[in-house]
Amino acid sequence: MLDTTxxxxxxxxxxxxxxxxxxxxLDNAATSQKPRKVIDAIVHYYSEHNANVxxxxxxxxxxxxxxxxxARTAVARFVNAWSPEGVIxxxxxxxxxxxxxxxxxxxFVHGGDHVVVTAMDHHSNIVPWQILCREKGxxxxxxxxxxxxxxxxxxxxxxxxxxxxxxxxxxxxNSLGTVNPAAQLIRLAHAAGALTIVDGAQSSPHVRVDVRxxxxxxxxxxxxxxxxxMGSGALVAKPELLEIMPPYHGGGEMIERVWDxxxxxxxxPHKFEGGTPNVEAAVGLGAAIAYLEQLGMEKIAEHEQEMVxxxxxxxxxxxxxxxxxxxxxxxxxxxxxxxDVHPHDLATILDRDGVCIRAGHHCTQPLMRRxxxxxxxxxxxxxxxDVDDIDALVTAVRKAGxxxxxxxx
Amino acid sequence: MSDLGELYQQVILDxxxxxxxxxxxxxxxxxxxxNNPLCGDRIQLYVQLDGDTISDIGFQMxxxxxxxxxxxxASLMTDAVKGKTTSNAESLFxxxxxxxxxxxxxxxxxxxxxxxxxxxxxxxxxxxxxHALHAALQNSGDPVTTESxxxx
Numbered sequence: 202m203l204d205t206t207x208x209x210x211x212x213x214x215x216x217x218x219x220x221x222x223x224x225x226x227l228d229n230a231a232t233s234q235k236p237r238k239v240i241d242a243i244v245h246y247y248s249e250h251n252a253n254v255x256x257x258x259x260x261x262x263x264x265x266x267x268x269x270x271x272a273r274t275a276v277a278r279f280v281n282a283w284s285p286e287g288v289i290x291x292x293x294x295x296x297x298x299x300x301x302x303x304x305x306x307x308x309f310v311h312g313g314d315h316v317v318v319t320a321m322d323h324h325s326n327i328v329p330w331q332i333l334c335r336e337k338g339x340x341x342x343x344x345x346x347x348x349x350x351x352x353x354x355x356x357x358x359x360x361x362x363x364x365x366x367x368x369x370x371x372x373x374x375n376s377l378g379t380v381n382p383a384a385q386l387i388r389l390a391h392a393a394g395a396l397t398i399v400d401g402a403q404s405s406p407h408v409r410v411d412v413r414x415x416x417x418x419x420x421x422x423x424x425x426x427x428x429x430x431m432g433s434g435a436l437v438a439k440p441e442l443l444e445i446m447p448p449y450h451g452g453g454e455m456i457e458r459v460w461d462x463x464x465x466x467x468x469x470p471h472k473f474e475g476g477t478p479n480v481e482a483a484v485g486l487g488a489a490i491a492y493l494e495q496l497g498m499e500k501i502a503e504h505e506q507e508m509v510x511x512x513x514x515x516x517x518x519x520x521x522x523x524x525x526x527x528x529x530x531x532x533x534x535x536x537x538x539x540x541d542v543h544p545h546d547l548a549t550i551l552d553r554d555g556v557c558i559r560a561g562h563h564c565t566q567p568l569m570r571r572x573x574x575x576x577x578x579x580x581x582x583x584x585x586x587d588v589d590d591i592d593a594l595v596t597a598v599r600k601a602g603x604x605x606x607x608x609x610x
Numbered sequence: 611m612s613d614l615g616e617l618y619q620q621v622i623l624d625x626x627x628x629x630x631x632x633x634x635x636x637x638x639x640x641x642x643x644x645n646n647p648l649c650g651d652r653i654q655l656y657v658q659l660d661g662d663t664i665s666d667i668g669f670q671m672x673x674x675x676x677x678x679x680x681x682x683x684a685s686l687m688t689d690a691v692k693g694k695t696t697s698n699a700e701s702l703f704x705x706x707x708x709x710x711x712x713x714x715x716x717x718x719x720x721x722x723x724x725x726x727x728x729x730x731x732x733x734x735x736x737x738x739x740x741h742a743l744h745a746a747l748q749n750s751g752d753p754v755t756t757e758s759x760x761x762x
Binding site for chain 2: 541542543544545546549550553560561562574575576604605606608
């Protein structure tokens with residue numbers, strides 16, 4: 202287990218009281234809190250080094266560019282990317298996936314082609330592909346999940362028989378916590394001739410990621426879920442794919458030369474980073490990675506597994522609680538319902554005890570339809586959560602039960 | 611627990627568990643839909659008009675698509691406006707909005723929702739059915755939402 206007392210002291214927001222109670226932040230799958238080091242890195246950047254990157258011929262601009270590119274190298278090392286040039290800074294996972302759909306997809310997916318997503322994908326890994334398929338006259342195929350919340354490998358195999366151009370799936374499900382067998386899915390997809398895009402929004406903060414070992418083609422991540430600033434994120438891709446892809450956003454920075462009627466493109470990754478980038482976000486993400494690496498991703502994963510194990514055990518003892526998701530191979534997410542208490546009411550009641558959870562469909566409506574629920578409550582954990590947080594959660598849930606006089610459904 | 615007690619008053623818990631007028635009207639004079647896609651609340655509202663009077667009213671929410679506040683609000687609303695004229699119903703809508711915006715309590719059992727004022731994130735739940743009623747009476751036909759509206 203991590204030394205949560207020491208870690209909590211690094212997070213200024215955790216000193217905040219909510220209705221006079223200790224803040225119990227259990228909505229980490231939505232966004233993580235930020236340690237002092239990340240906040241300081243941003244302040245330091247603006248206080249000492251701020252200038253526009255890649256264009257100034259003065260010292261300050263060189264420093265800003267160095268800070269920005271150092272963050273790129275940090276992301277590359279963190280996920281074992283093929284090269285720093287294979288890391289494109291984006292606003293987050295959503296933009297990373299839209300970049301692939303809008304650039305690679307627009308160039309290489311044609312009418313009659315197939316694109317595969319799964320029923321446990323976040324809307325951000327479904328909707329960009331729906332838009333692309335609609336535009337191209339391609340077919341979008343959604344792979345089913347098993348009753349216990351894993352990707353149905355038999356249906357996955359069937360979907361591959363259509364020789365899809367690309368297969369999209371989440372490494373870790375944000376709604377269920379399922380850790381998918383990513384390497385295996387990628388091998389199968391490649392054998393069928395498809396490229397793969399992995400939604401890494403929920404894996405990057407919680408497990409050691411090695412994109413080269415996975416051998417995926419595209420990997421999307423969000424910085425804000427892994428201690429970094431809002432609006433930080435990256436697309437990690439095989440450099441040879443980035444070379445043949447057309448630009449995503451036209452503008453400054455991404456060009457080599459601009460004639461009156463056409464242009465040529467800058468080198469990868471700059472080809473995909475039109476406009477002034479969010480340098481603050483990149484620098485903050487670099488600081489977040491340094492913090493995570495100091496703790497060690499294996500230790501982080503171990504800590505969260507323990508939190509999840511205890512939470513499921515304690516919640517299951519409450520009459521009327523149903524926990525969703527697989528028994529094992531799951532990361533720090535515990536989705537549950539409580540009798541006929543609507544998850545939004547549950548979240549309101551928990552909030553009064555300072556317990557922050559998410560309630561709703563978690564941007565996974567196709568999944569919720571399959572689970573047969575309109576909404577779930579979701580507690581999700583990170584490095585600063587401890588057993589006291591779990592106690593507060595379970596106590597507040599019991600309190601909600603008393604208030605509502607729970608009828609087990 | 612006192613402000614939670616204010617929010618989840620007994621009458622609200624009762625109407626959540628046993629919603630009144632929880633039915634579909636077969637051939638209503640008016641119908642409307644309320645949808646808060648971010649939180650998942652959905653309501654279908656059916657209104658039967660006899661001249662200017664709301665002679666019958668019913669609502670439905672898909673299984674699990676309504677929290678206690680939105681369901682109880684719809685239930686108490688239908689009780690409050692049944693038998694009233696459309697202009698009376700619109701006045702109640704105004705009184706309800708005023709209450710949630712910090713004004714005086716709405717009449718009768720509707721005052722039970724005064725506790726929602728202390729929970730800004732839940733005002734949209736209490737409002738949804740009323741905006742659907744307004745849309746039905748205006749015969750606008752467009753689904754309503756209270757998630758984006760500054761206006762409550």
